[in-house]
Amino acid sequence: MTNSPEASMPDGAPPHTPGSPTHAPDSTPTTTDAAGAVQQETDAEAPPAALDDGTFTRLAEPGSANRLELEQGVWHQVSRKYVWVQLISSGIVLILSVVAVLVVALALGQTWAWIPGGIWIVILVWTIAIMPRQARAIGYQLRDDDLVFRRGILWQRMVAVPYGRMQLVDITHGPLDRGFGIAQLKFVTAAASTGVVIPGLPQPTAESLRDHLVAVAESRRTGL
Secondary structure, X not given: OOOOHHHHOOOOOOOOOOXXXXXXXXXXXHHHHHHHHHHHXXXXXXXXXXXXXXXXXXXXXXXXXXXXOOOOOOOEEOEOHHHHHHHHHHHXXXXXXXXXXXXXXXXXXXXXXXXXXXXXHHHHHHHHHHHHHHHHOOEEEEOOOXXXXXXXXXXXXXXXXXXXXXXXXXXEOOHHHHHHOEEEEXXXXXXXXXXXXXEEEEHHHHHHHHHHHHHHHHHHHHOO
């Protein structure tokens, strides 16, 4: 009895056609590598989580119809503790200014000090009064190709910083900032006029945002 090729094959296996490869080429590594590269790029550009912990929830805008309109997207704001830091520091300056005016005008008999001293004190009081609203007007947005920063009520500023042009991302904080657990993030670019400082960020947010922006800027410069 002669055994045919079909008879010697395992049950359920397809017959082998002459000229066809015994095994199909394995393209899995190529697909895996491509998916891994895409996933690596996606992870590098995904914004860090918890950017809004302890921050304001609504941006304050000027009431004028000719104001700079907000860009569409998710806006992140600064910490509520930033207001306390600014109020304390401005209050210290106000107290020192009042003491200086009283000493010069009363103790030294220089009555002319009432005029400039009074103007300066009024400016400080006005600054303290509008400080909470100014803090609520500070915000930033992480877009696909750049970071948009805005601030200001009377004098509005809105600037977009491309990720690929960021040369340095710096975190700084003073004694009061450390006491309240906040910091400011500074971006240095090739053009000094486009430099941005985001104040009043919670310390963990500032650190995670710095690492995220450095990773994205590096990926843009290397062409990933």
